[in-house]
Amino acid sequence: MSGYGGLVAALLADDGTRPWTATVPRRLDDVLASMPVPARAGLRGAAAAVDAYAVARTGRRLAALGSGERERVMESLGARPALAPALDLLKVPVLLAAGTERMLYEGGRGPLLAPPDDPPLDCVPAEEWPARATADAVVIGSGAGGAMAARTLARAGLRTVVLEEGHHHTTASFGRRAPLDRFAELYRDGGATVAVGRPPLLLPTGRAVGGTTLVNSGTCYRTPDHVLERWRTSFGFSLAEGMPDRLDEVERTLRVATQPLDVLGNNGLLALTGAERLGWRAAPLRRNAPGCKGSCQCVVGCPAGAKQSVQLSVLPDACAAGARIVTGARALRILVDPDRPGGPRAAGVRVRRADGSELEILSPLVVVAAGALQSPPLLRRSGLGSHPGVGRNLSVHPATSVAGRFPEPVTAWEGVLQSVGVEELHGQGVLIEATATPPGMGSFVLPGVGRELRRELDGAGHLATLGAMIADSPSGTVHGRDRTLIRYDLSRRDGGRLMTAVRAMAQLLFAAGAKEVLTGIPKAPRARSPRELDEALTGMTARQLHLSAFHPTGTVAGGADPSRFPADGEGRLRGVTGVLIADASLLPGCPEVNPQVSVMAGALGVTGG
Structure with missing residues (x-):
């Protein structure tokens, strides 16, 4: 019991x-x-x-x-x-x-149509992989960056092995299980990864074949032009030069398109209504989900197979070109030959299986794509993390949510999970997105306890929810070798942006017809008018909000200055030959938008695509 x-x-x-x-x-x-x-x-x-x-x-x-x-x-x-x-x-x-x-x-919503068969992948459990093997290239991580790197290298004729700590999950398996039952297997730490600091932030990341692309919203923003210009001129991130063409290639691969209105759901339609009445810029989001059925389960694997996460869109092409994926394989360290002429050079990767046994794959090229939270500890375990920039410069898109109660049913979990983008305040560092999840699975926490909380649960079908993320200062650090420890302290400027976001989201919901707004602030959980909201928020700070964070970037940043950046502007790790960085850790500054497309385009450039 x-x-x-x-x-x-x-x-x-x-x-x-x-x-x-x-x-x-x-x-x-x-x-x-x-x-x-x-x-x-x-x-x-x-x-x-x-x-x-x-x-x-x-x-x-x-x-x-x-x-x-x-x-x-x-x-x-x-x-x-x-x-x-x-x-x-x-x-x-x-x-x-x-x-x-x-x-x-x-x-629930009743059965979905039978999903299509997934494209074939050459996945081998680590227990079945030999204790010693060779390859031309080893890619550590099968997410956005790792998948694109593997495809590029395999297509170039290199014998490529992809290491994935998680396991392979099929579209059919998603449809057989309740959403929450998939959380533990698809997310690192069961979705409970936390950045400690003032305030603490929940920072969920995926761990499975496909990485976080398997459990993200499917939103595909291009890297804004002003961000690329800043990366190029302020940081010497030379990969920014050819990024537009590579972004085009990624969008073609992912089949990115504007989400049609007929599947948005009421949550997205109310966001569009509110924005129209305010005269704000808003539109359905561009997503990698052709044929989306509106199951609202993107964050636990799409049960319809519509979302083109990389295990459906990129890794099959990599495997068709000869790449192989080893699952249940934790990369312990990058092997280095220190005595090579010209300095230390990558020699392969040592891997731990789930049973504690180890294997080695010898290779002169290692691509690090373990993600911004896992790549710094890996480099430290490998004796390659001595650069003072390794683990620093962490941006995480701090985020908060607001809900609006409407007289008519909304049933926000029927439709696209993340459906509409409101860009009116994007120039101020605030991006609002209409976001809903299956009941109880969002970052928004209903107010009250006991009967009050029960009433909120019973009335959840009348709530519409919005989320906002902010373009943050790089205020975090990733510590640790064997286990990741994340420290992040919200800056005063970013706290102000979050409070601006709360006010803006409430304003939009009231404009759409909400009779009450739930703020997510325990001391002032409800407001029934914009004026009442302003009074409730007086004296409040962002540290009193329910905060989460997404999209960690920047912890092995690439740039021109060797004293500042662990990697150069082309993604080569400094101090060793044959180690490339091809994940979100390479991005030198906050991307200001959902970064999947940016990461994939960067990895394409790093590996010569």
């Missing part, structure tokens, strides 16, 4: 009248089991604090209380600001579990 039954019953005001609530504690156990030890410890501590409060008030733990007593305890808790952070921490996984159980009980 779950040890969280009393807590779940208290948070959700479970009175035994709804069948789906009885299975939430067991689902919560599954969610917590997929999280890293520090995250589980934090949640256990928060749960213990709430239980201790119940004992102090009633002499009994939450599990021993009746529904009325639990509700009185939760009302008392909700009135104590000091305990609000513990409650908010607990609500995130509880809402994940509750949303899934409710969706399953109510039948």
